[in-house]
Amino acid sequence: MPSNAAGSKGEHQQMLLFDNEEVKSDVDIRSTQEWDGFVEMRKVMKKPLTKRAADMAVTKLEALAPGDMDTQKAILSQSTFYCWLGLYPLDNRIGSKGTSRQAQSSYDLEELERMIRETPIFD
Numbered sequence: 001m002p003s004n005a006a007g008s009k010g011e012h013q014q015m016l017l018f019d020n021e022e023v024k025s026d027v028d029i030r031s032t033q034e035w036d037g038f039v040e041m042r043k044v045m046k047k048p049l050t051k052r053a054a055d056m057a058v059t060k061l062e063a064l065a066p067g068d069m070d071t072q073k074a075i076l077s078q079s080t081f082y083c084w085l086g087l088y089p090l091d092n093r094i095g096s097k098g099t100s101r102q103a104q105s106s107y108d109l110e111e112l113e114r115m116i117r118e119t120p121i122f123d
């Protein structure tokens with residue numbers, strides 16, 4: 001087969017991918033502020049994402065939070081905040097590293113938000 005025929009086959013496969021609803025949701029995550037922040041953080045750390053790595057990151061996000069854009073954004077934000085090069089499941093505990101910090105910070109985020117709302121700022 002001529003080399004240009006392989007290219008047209010690849011283009012055809014790519015066109016088919018864009019008709020797939022799952023891929024459309026993947027494309028959406030790349031247009032978010034959280035994605036941009038993650039990509040920027042990787043560049044600052046001198047570990048920029050290649051196209052293949054970006055595709056793999058989108059696949060990983062979908063595996064960690066299938067169809068849940070809010071959780072995918074939170075995962076990206078978590079990795080950006082901690083300057084992690086990879087993407088990991090959300091850890092909803094504050095100070096989750098080390099057993100002593102776990103014992104001290106065992107509240108989940110919803111509980112902390114509730115406590116903040118109920119605490120009067122000014123008397």
